Amino acid sequence: MTIQWFPGHMTRARRQIEEKLKLIDVVIELLDARIPLSSRNPMIDEILQGKPRLVLLNKFDLADPQTTQAWVAYFKRKGLDALPIDAVTGNQMKEIVPRSQALLKEKIERQLRKGIQPRAVRALIVGIPNVGKSTLINRLAGRKVAATGDKPGVTKGQQWIKAGSELELLDTPGILWPKFEDPGVGLRLAATGAIRDEVLPWEEVAFFAVKYMVQYYEEALKERFSLDVEGIDLENPQEVVEVMEAIGRKRGCLQSGGRVDLEKASTLILRDLRAGKMGRISLEHPDDGVDLSVER
Numbered sequence: 001m002t003i004q005w006f007p008g009h010m011t012r013a014r015r016q017i018e019e020k021l022k023l024i025d026v027v028i029e030l031l032d033a034r035i036p037l038s039s040r041n042p043m044i045d046e047i048l049q050g051k052p053r054l055v056l057l058n059k060f061d062l063a064d065p066q067t068t069q070a071w072v073a074y075f076k077r078k079g080l081d082a083l084p085i086d087a088v089t090g091n092q093m094k095e096i097v098p099r100s101q102a103l104l105k106e107k108i109e110r111q112l113r114k115g116i117q118p119r120a121v122r123a124l125i126v127g128i129p130n131v132g133k134s135t136l137i138n139r140l141a142g143r144k145v146a147a148t149g150d151k152p153g154v155t156k157g158q159q160w161i162k163a164g165s166e167l168e169l170l171d172t173p174g175i176l177w178p179k180f181e182d183p184g185v186g187l188r189l190a191a192t193g194a195i196r197d198e199v200l201p202w203e204e205v206a207f208f209a210v211k212y213m214v215q216y217y218e219e220a221l222k223e224r225f226s227l228d229v230e231g232i233d234l235e236n237p238q239e240v241v242e243v244m245e246a247i248g249r250k251r252g253c254l255q256s257g258g259r260v261d262l263e264k265a266s267t268l269i270l271r272d273l274r275a276g277k278m279g280r281i282s283l284e285h286p287d288d289g290v291d292l293s294v295e296r
């Protein structure tokens with residue numbers, strides 16, 4: 001689902017999260033492991049007002065493991081604990097409770113010294129649309145929690161969901177907006193499926209994805225499409241388009257007269273990429289050198 005974010009929506013979304021912060025101990029910031037910065041809200045540090053925070057790099061099953069490790073190190077340098085998970089299978093999710101408790105170590109120790117048995121950690125999950133918030137909540141709850149209406153401003157009665165005896169979640173996640181005014185961010189969000197608009201500029205998005213793969217995932221292109229892209233000049237857009245056409249030709253995306261249907265080839269490339277059919281691919285690396293700073 002695509003959300004049209006207007007200033008009013010952003011203000012409301014922000015206010016809703018700020019109100020919930022009073023109720024919780026820890027924020028679970030959910031990011032897409034393939035594009036951790038592009039799937040991040042640009043004002044997150046300001047919105048969370050210093051609340052203890054655990055970063056979850058979701059959809060790790062689709063992300064490049066090595067690049068994800070580089071991201072974990074990146075967040076560590078920023079003072080944040082980041083844990084790669086897969087909310088569909090639940091992989092690594094057992095770590096969420098101990099990591100959250102570790103963030104509250106001092107508070108918990110203080111309570112224990114006073115003879116108070118600490119209660120379950122109360123958490124709020126926040127993230128942009130389609131990053132996996134509902135999937136994570138359902139997984140942690142062990143049941144399907146009612147759909148939350150993934151729209152800024154749509155709320156219902158606040159409820160706590162038990163995730164075992166040591167973790168409680170607010171049932172309505174905090175929905176945040178991405179830094180969509182940055183074209184590089186928009187392309188990454190579209191390529192990974194965070195923006196699932198029917199009117200997506202498929203060719204433009206596929207061009208970005210193919211160029212990135214020619215640069216960093218030559219092997220994946222070779223394996224999936226038997227294409228040798230060595231020596232492609234990335235500065236020459238025509239050469240990248242030729243790679244897209246070669247994929248289209250191999251996959252039978254042809255128009256009458258034998259010309260490649262580039263639009264069709266583009267949708268096919270992106271569907272494959274989103275579904276992980278080209279292997280585990282990340283579209284953002286801390287060393288990319290692109291300015292993807294999360295500050296305003």
Ligand code: G4P
Pocket residue numbers: 058059060061062085086087088089127128129130131132133134135136150
């Ligand atoms: P949201 O609440 O943040 O908006 O996201 P939601 O849970 O609805 O998840 C969005 C999509 O991402 C869902 O796919 C979901 O299955 C998928 N997803 C969530 N976590 C993971 C993960 O760790 N790995 C993978 N591979 N996918 C994940 P969908 O397209 O809505 O449905 P479908 O593809 O399951 O049919």
